[in-house]
Amino acid sequence: MKHINKILILILLGLASHFATAQTGGGxxxxxxxxAKITSGQLNEWVNVAVSEGAKDxxxxxxxxxxxxxxxxAVSQDAKKTDLxxxxxxxxxxxxxxxxxxxxxxxxxxxxxHPLSEADVKAEYEKQVSxxxxxxxxxxxxLSQIVTNTEAEANQIITQLNKGASFAVLAQEKSLDKTSxxxxxxxxxxxxxxxxxxxxxxxxxxxxxxxxxxxxxxNNGWHIVMVDDVKPFVLPSFDEAKAGIAQALVQQRRQEAVxxxxxxxxxxxxxx
Numbered sequence: 527m528k529h530i531n532k533i534l535i536l537i538l539l540g541l542a543s544h545f546a547t548a549q550t551g552g553g554x555x556x557x558x559x560x561x562a563k564i565t566s567g568q569l570n571e572w573v574n575v576a577v578s579e580g581a582k583d584x585x586x587x588x589x590x591x592x593x594x595x596x597x598x599x600a601v602s603q604d605a606k607k608t609d610l611x612x613x614x615x616x617x618x619x620x621x622x623x624x625x626x627x628x629x630x631x632x633x634x635x636x637x638x639x640h641p642l643s644e645a646d647v648k649a650e651y652e653k654q655v656s657x658x659x660x661x662x663x664x665x666x667x668x669l670s671q672i673v674t675n676t677e678a679e680a681n682q683i684i685t686q687l688n689k690g691a692s693f694a695v696l697a698q699e700k701s702l703d704k705t706s707x708x709x710x711x712x713x714x715x716x717x718x719x720x721x722x723x724x725x726x727x728x729x730x731x732x733x734x735x736x737x738x739x740x741x742x743x744x745n746n747g748w749h750i751v752m753v754d755d756v757k758p759f760v761l762p763s764f765d766e767a768k769a770g771i772a773q774a775l776v777q778q779r780r781q782e783a784v785x786x787x788x789x790x791x792x793x794x795x796x797x798x
Contacts, residue, residue: 668755670711673702680741680748
């Protein structure tokens with residue numbers, strides 16, 4: 527799960543840019559940028575994060591981090607001068623970035639408790655070998671989806687799509703599946719037998735560029751599915767397939783984590 531952690535670090539460091547360097551922290555003052563102190567304590571915090579991800583604590587790393595802290599402080603000061611953080615919807619973007627960081631921390635904790643192993647990837651490959659022998663799996667489909675809580679909401683989205691609205695934009699704005707929604711609804715390539723029923727029986731009857739004219743209900747909600755592409759299924763070797771399988775399993779487990787969490791919460795609407 528190292529790729530998730532690296533993304534998380536980038537998010538967290540980006541968030542820190544507008545407030546972390548404004549704090550003096552502990553330790554020795556290393557440099558002063560227009561009156562703002564950058565301390566050894568701050569430097570150590572950032573270096574420790576890099577080391578936890580496999581970097582080596584070297585003088586070169588420390589100098590690179592210090593240079594970055596100086597740059598971030600300079601940018602932060604300039605942003606304050608121009609009220610950049612409150613201009614337009616920038617305050618919302620910062621809040622959203624913080625929420626995304628929390629989300630990635632939550633997923634990282636989940637994967638720590640449910641690690642993805644080489645054996646898991648190999649087992650999934652063997653499963654695909656078996657599935658490839660079934661008649662309905664002669665083709666694979668690149669799919670996108672939008673998931674809603676209600677059939678009525680799904681029908682409203684279908685109406686918008688029929689009027690020319692962007693599937694990707696609606697997925698980002700409306701989909702309950704935040705993982706695929708963040709990518710414009712893209713789920714990736716799948717065989718019909720890998721899809722949840724009754725989606726698995728609907729997709730083989732669809733052509734490239736089509737989306738479902740009626741929402742499809744599963745245990746996770748109401749789905750609008752779009753076929754982005756279709757191709758004959760040719761099973762690659764394990765070495766060729768393992769990276770893609772691992773990525774698909776990560777997305778699958780993220781969805782499982784979300785589904786399990788949603789079952790534990792109570793959603794109510796005021797006045798109803």
